[in-house]
Amino acid sequence: MENFPRAKTAIVGAATHGIGEARGFSAMDIATHASLKALKSAGLKLSDVDAVFICLPNEFLSGLSFAQYLGLHPKITENNRTGGSAFLTHVTWAALALEAGLSDVALIAYGSVQRTTLGRLQSGAGVDPYEGPYKPKMPVTGYALAAARHMHQYGTTPEQLAEVAVSARKWAQLNPDAFDRGELTVDDVLKARRVADPFGVRDCCLVTDGAAAIVMTRADRARDLVRKPAYVLGSTASTFHYNIASMPDLTVSAASESGPRAFAQAKAKPSDIDVLELYDAFTINTILFLEDLGFCPKGEGGRFVQGGRIAPGGSLPVNTNGGGLSCVHPGMYGLFTLVEATEQLMGTAGARQIKNAKLALAHGNGGVLSSQVTAILGTEETI
Numbered sequence: 525m526e527n528f529p530r531a532k533t534a535i536v537g538a539a540t541h542g543i544g545e546a547r548g549f550s551a552m553d554i555a556t557h558a559s560l561k562a563l564k565s566a567g568l569k570l571s572d573v574d575a576v577f578i579c580l581p582n583e584f585l586s587g588l589s590f591a592q593y594l595g596l597h598p599k600i601t602e603n604n605r606t607g608g609s610a611f612l613t614h615v616t617w618a619a620l621a622l623e624a625g626l627s628d629v630a631l632i633a634y635g636s637v638q639r640t641t642l643g644r645l646q647s648g649a650g651v652d653p654y655e656g657p658y659k660p661k662m663p664v665t666g667y668a669l670a671a672a673r674h675m676h677q678y679g680t681t682p683e684q685l686a687e688v689a690v691s692a693r694k695w696a697q698l699n700p701d702a703f704d705r706g707e708l709t710v711d712d713v714l715k716a717r718r719v720a721d722p723f724g725v726r727d728c729c730l731v732t733d734g735a736a737a738i739v740m741t742r743a744d745r746a747r748d749l750v751r752k753p754a755y756v757l758g759s760t761a762s763t764f765h766y767n768i769a770s771m772p773d774l775t776v777s778a779a780s781e782s783g784p785r786a787f788a789q790a791k792a793k794p795s796d797i798d799v800l801e802l803y804d805a806f807t808i809n810t811i812l813f814l815e816d817l818g819f820c821p822k823g824e825g826g827r828f829v830q831g832g833r834i835a836p837g838g839s840l841p842v843n844t845n846g847g848g849l850s851c852v853h854p855g856m857y858g859l860f861t862l863v864e865a866t867e868q869l870m871g872t873a874g875a876r877q878i879k880n881a882k883l884a885l886a887h888g889n890g891g892v893l894s895s896q897v898t899a900i901l902g903t904e905e906t907i
Contacts, residue, residue, distance in 0.1 A: 526760070528616075528789045529623040531907045534746035534753035537566030537739035538866040543852045544703045546733040547640050551580050552593050554735035555635030559594070562737040566749050568629060573739075575600035575627035577614035581636050581855045590633065599627050607890025608803055609761070611736075611859035612897035616759040618740045628741065632862075635735035636854035655769045661720060663805070664728060666768035666892035668720035671808035673774035675722060677823070680811065682722055684826035686713035688807040689726050689849050691835035696846025698836060698876035703732050704850045727807040729853035736859040738866060747904075754866040754884070755907060758789030758900040768892045775823075778896040779816035779887060786885075786898035787818070792906075794818040798881040799868045800840060801861035803889035804847040810834070813887055814842075817898065836876070844868060844876045858888035862899065869903050882906050 539561035542554035555578065563570060576598045580586035587601035600621055604613055611632055618630035660666065674680045690710055696702035708726065716724035746753035762778035762785075765771045787793055794817065802813045811825030819840065820828040828834075834842035843849075845864040848857040865884035867873045882905050888897040 526785060526789060528758060529619055530757050530789055530791070531755040531902070532743050533619040533622045533740055534743050534755045535738050535862070535866045535901065536741050536746045536749045536753050537562035537568065538863040539565060539737055540701060540852070540860065540863055541735045542635070543701050543734040544732055545640050546637055549637060551635040551637050552590065553635070554637065554733065555580070555590065555633045555737065556593065558635065558735040558737040559631055559633045562739050563631070566739050568739060568749070570594060570596070572629045573631045574598050575618060575621055575630040577602045577618060577630060577632040579603050579605050579610040579634060579856070581638065606895035606897070608805070608856040608858040609888030609890035609895040609897040610856065611862065612759065612886065612888035612899050613761055615740070615756060615862065615899050616761065619756050619759060622740060622742050630740040631737065632740070632859065633735070633737040634856060634859045636856065637733045638855045639731050639733045655767060663892050664720045664723065667806040667808055668723050669768060670774045670812065670893060671722055671806070674808060674811065677775055678826065680826035682714055683710055684830060685722070685727055685807040685811070686710040687829045688804065688810045689713045691829065691832065692804060692843050692847040692849040694835045695844050695876060696850035699845050699851060702846040702851040703730055723806060729805045729848040729857070730850070732852050732854050734852040734854035734860070736863045738859070738862055750870070752870045752903055754869040754901040755904070756899065757792070757902045757906065758786040759897070760785040760789065761895065761897040763895050766891055766894050771893060775812070777812050777816050777893045779813050779898065782896045782898040783817035786900050790900035790902070792883060792900060797883050797885050798841070799844055799865065799878045799884045800842045801865045801884065801886045802843055802847070803857055803861060803887055804843055804849050805853065805857065805889065807849070809889060810842065812893070817885070817887065841878050844873065844878065858890070861886035861888060865901050869901055
């Protein structure tokens with residue numbers, strides 16, 4: 525088994541800021557606001573931070589610029605870029621650094637003003653010489669290919685994809701911070717403007733501004749800071765490809781490797797998980813990740829999400845904040861999965877709170893189904 529410091533570190537603060545439209549502010553501005561809110565929730569000060577992890581959309585040295593912006597002299601700065609999964613990889617490295625005594629307080633942050641500065645989805649995936657002649661509109665084309673293959677191979681239907689979007693919207697309606705809380709039906713999803721077959725616009729993530737931040741410390745200190753820390757029980761990554769043309773199987777993501785390894789680290793299994801936060805950039809993502817992470821057999825994801833199973837009141841709460849489909853998607857969504865998982869375990873999620881949530885899984889996706897990272901968090905009862 526991989527030598528991960530199970531439950532030796534914990535998330536003690538989590539916050540979001542600027543969800544929707546943050547006009548007049550930069551990505552760095554709103555990332556700072558989220559960071560200050562996360563630190564305050566943990567009873568910590570900015571001067572306590574000695575490790576900074578960040579990945580801004582258009583700033584490739586953001587570890588340095590963010591430290592300067594905050595006026596910090598950190599021991600560790602890191603801006604590893606794996607797309608939307610980057611922030612879950614940051615959890616892995618922060619946990620290792622904290623356990624090794626290389627830092628005492630780690631701040632992981634993100635911010636983007638993609639909606640108010642560009643108003644459209646930014647592509648983070650490159651087009652190689654083999655894909656280029658077909659003029660794909662990445663990333664939507666790549667995910668649409670995966671959806672079409674899944675439909676062909678397993679009989680997944682447009683109605684089942686639509687169930688994912690409708691379930692996310694129902695969770696968003698319980699979240700006052702969610703960007704899109706309007707009524708949405710399966711029929712609305714099916715009739716929506718087409719984007720890339722088989723996707724309509726409601727199968728695709730939002731384009732919003734938004735920032736998120738979490739704060740991590742060692743477990744022995746965490747207990748003195750907050751009543752219910754979210755202990756990091758496992759955190760693993762796996763990558764099968766970068767370009768969609770090189771994906772070995774369009775219906776199987778690298779979550780099929782990262783998931784089992786994370787469960788082994790956490791000493792848990794899928795049936796133990798109380799709340800599940802998945803990177804739902806497109807409706808097919810939720811179906812693929814439910815299968816690959818072991819919540820249902822391969823090919824059964826479409827049928828699994830039917831009947832409100834992943835919606836409020838269903839047997840498996842999935843994307844309880846509304847996800848990237850209805851809550852927030854500012855270019856990269858991964859850190860928001862961790863914030864929501866933490867809030868659920870801390871019991872601070874308000875109307876969408878899952879009763880007695882003890883184990884939460886957050887899963888990040890980067891590129892075009894390329895980088896997959898799985899983190900499992902737990903309350904003190906799970907240690």
